[in-house]
Amino acid sequence: MRVVVDLNRCQGYAQCAFLAPRVFELHGDEALLYTPAVPAEQHERVLRAAAACPVQAIVVGEQAGAAGVR
Amino acid sequence: MSSETLFRRITDSRHRPDPYPLYAELREAGGVARQESGAYLVGTYHEINALLHDPRVSSDLRNRTEPDPGLLVPEGLPPAFIGIDDPEHDRLRRLTMRQFGPPCSPGRVDALHEEMEGIAEELADGLAGRDRVDLVDDFAFPLPVTVICRLLGVPHEDVQKLHTWADTVVASLDFAPGEDPEPRRRAAQEARMTMGTYLGELAGERRGSPAGDMLSGLVNDEGPEGRLTDLELMVTTVLLLIAGHETTVNLITNGMLTLLRHPGELERLRAHPELMPGAVEELLRYEPPVQMLPQRTALADIEIAGVTIPRGVPLILVLASGNRDPLRFPEPDRFDPTRSDNQHFGFGSGIHNCFGAPLARLETQIALTTLLRRLDTPRLLEDPPEYRNSPVLRGPRHLPVALT
Numbered sequence: 001m002r003v004v005v006d007l008n009r010c011q012g013y014a015q016c017a018f019l020a021p022r023v024f025e026l027h028g029d030e031a032l033l034y035t036p037a038v039p040a041e042q043h044e045r046v047l048r049a050a051a052a053c054p055v056q057a058i059v060v061g062e063q064a065g066a067a068g069v070r
Numbered sequence: 071m072s073s074e075t076l077f078r079r080i081t082d083s084r085h086r087p088d089p090y091p092l093y094a095e096l097r098e099a100g101g102v103a104r105q106e107s108g109a110y111l112v113g114t115y116h117e118i119n120a121l122l123h124d125p126r127v128s129s130d131l132r133n134r135t136e137p138d139p140g141l142l143v144p145e146g147l148p149p150a151f152i153g154i155d156d157p158e159h160d161r162l163r164r165l166t167m168r169q170f171g172p173p174c175s176p177g178r179v180d181a182l183h184e185e186m187e188g189i190a191e192e193l194a195d196g197l198a199g200r201d202r203v204d205l206v207d208d209f210a211f212p213l214p215v216t217v218i219c220r221l222l223g224v225p226h227e228d229v230q231k232l233h234t235w236a237d238t239v240v241a242s243l244d245f246a247p248g249e250d251p252e253p254r255r256r257a258a259q260e261a262r263m264t265m266g267t268y269l270g271e272l273a274g275e276r277r278g279s280p281a282g283d284m285l286s287g288l289v290n291d292e293g294p295e296g297r298l299t300d301l302e303l304m305v306t307t308v309l310l311l312i313a314g315h316e317t318t319v320n321l322i323t324n325g326m327l328t329l330l331r332h333p334g335e336l337e338r339l340r341a342h343p344e345l346m347p348g349a350v351e352e353l354l355r356y357e358p359p360v361q362m363l364p365q366r367t368a369l370a371d372i373e374i375a376g377v378t379i380p381r382g383v384p385l386i387l388v389l390a391s392g393n394r395d396p397l398r399f400p401e402p403d404r405f406d407p408t409r410s411d412n413q414h415f416g417f418g419s420g421i422h423n424c425f426g427a428p429l430a431r432l433e434t435q436i437a438l439t440t441l442l443r444r445l446d447t448p449r450l451l452e453d454p455p456e457y458r459n460s461p462v463l464r465g466p467r468h469l470p471v472a473l474t
Binding site: 013014015017018019020021025026027028031044045047049050051052054055056 | 151174180347348413429
């Protein structure tokens with residue numbers, strides 16, 4: 001599973017960093033770091049995180065390559 | 071009927087089971103409507119969104135031209151961060167967040183995951199073999215209460231006591247037209263104080279002997295911005311307890327009610343539990359536990375949707391109406407658990423967005439998944455069920471369901 005975050009949309013609500021803390025990490029109050037190649041045991045958490053994003057900035061799945069984000 | 075009476079009608083308990091036609095009337099009246107009291111209701115998505123992100127909108131009731139009489143009670147606690155503005159709001163919220171989530175405590179909520187599943191499973195065991203259950207008293211209520219007490223570090227034997235205080239505080243949010251709100255407000259202030267004193271003492275016991283809970287963190291951790299004062303700690307933990315208590319109950323209950331009314335969707339979610347995170351987002355849009363934010367005030371005259379909201383008057387943002395705005399959501403009155411682009415106001419938006427949202431999401435996903443897996447043929451016994459009085463924190467008082 002691949003994941004891409006549209007950082008132009010991201011507003012630092014940090015829901016992903018609560019729900020999948022091994023994949024999404026906050027540095028300081030707003031800077032988001034994440035692991036684009038998601039290990040299998042984190043899939044469920046990443047799906048929860050993507051659904052929870054208040055600005056829908058997380059794209060998950062095989063489409064989350066370069067073409068996934070406009 | 072005149073749009074000036076909308077707030078009176080929305081708060082009338084007869085409309086509690088279905089306030090949505092009144093919200094549609096508010097949107098059709100232009101979205102921003104002056105009320106007979108002088109307050110302003112806002113019910114369209116883009117206008118609510120703009121106001122939630124506008125620094126000229128205050129959450130501090132002390133900015134009202136006619137001060138709220140509840141504020142004049144001298145023995146009451148000062149407002150918590152939900153009721154104050156930046157920069158003070160930001161300082162208090164950040165100090166509290168250090169103990170709850172990223173960047174300082176990123177694993178706090180995730181670490182509770184299995185325990186929450188265990189509690190849900192145990193509550194579901196208690197339903198097994200019964201003909202008839204109340205999903206509020208038997209499930210939706212005990213789950214979040216147990217979790218928030220566990221998170222803060224409140225001993226199990228004190229949970230009932232805290233619940234009684236929390237109920238008294240929440241009762242003061244009720245609007246009963248024609249009734250003198252003063253006694254209820256006074257009782258709420260007293261309950262907040264009693265609860266704050268209890269939590270302050272409990273935190274005091276953890277000073278120097280941390281037990282891994284949030285209270286321990288709040289009294290022992292010294293970050294770059296220091297610590298909450300004793301009074302700030304009391305006020306803040308009272309807020310967390312009440313908020314973590316009275317809202318998730320309604321989200322779970324509204325969730326089961328909605329699924330029982332949409333048996334096709336219920337079966338789909340039972341077969342595909344991986345759809346539950348999206349379904350919970352849709353529930354937050356479709357039947358949000360916090361229907362409106364009644365505490366805002368304009369700090370200056372604000373022009374919006376062709377209306378000027380004057381400085382100092384009550385400004386009421388009807389989140390649940392914005393969630394059904396057809397200009398933002400296609401087919402807004404349809405419950406669609408797979409809806410995409412679902413940027414709802416279930417947790418508000420902007421700087422005061424719900425502090426506990428990730429916890430509430432996870433609790434509700436776990437609660438509903440467990441109930442669907444464990445209950446074979448649940449059937450609503452009352453539709454609509456009896457609602458609690460509050461038009462703000464809206465949800466059924468009981469949800470009687472037949473299991474056989």
